[in-house]
Amino acid sequence: MSFGIGSITCPQPEMILYLFQVDSEAIRAYFCFMPTVLRIGPYRFFFYADDRDEAPHVHVEREDYIAKFWLDLVRLVRSSGFSRKEINEIQRHVEENQAHLLRSWNEFFSR
Structure with missing residues (x-):
């Protein structure tokens, strides 16, 4: 089960990094343009x-x-x-x- 744990605005204003907890040991991240x-x-x-x-x-x-x-x-x-x-x-x-x-x-x- 995954759930969002937050987002970080990246130095470039056109990018944002979303972080997702996948399980107790893995975190997934993706950039949104x-x-x-x-x-x-x-x-x-x-x-x-x-x-x-x-x-x-x-x-x-x-x-x-x-x-x-x-x-x-x-x-x-x-x-x-x-x-x-x-x-x-x-x-x-x-x-x-x-x-x-x-x-x-x-x-x-x-x-």
Whole structure:
């Protein structure tokens, strides 16, 4: 039986290392690729490589804050840490760059 025991953000912002306890003696690890598709000011817009089974969306982070927006009809899915004012600003960036973000999603996940 395996279960997650944590994750470590790697020095490269596009990678994260997930650690899984397989049994009392084995730990498995895998990297998740997180391509950055846009940077605006302090915000990094990115995808998780294993999100292909979900509707098109983008994650946005600044420091330890994160948000997720659907892309077809831009709307906030969830956020942690951002103020309402900042969420509105980020949503405006997503709306202004919607075509680029959707094109990037389709190019990345059609590989």
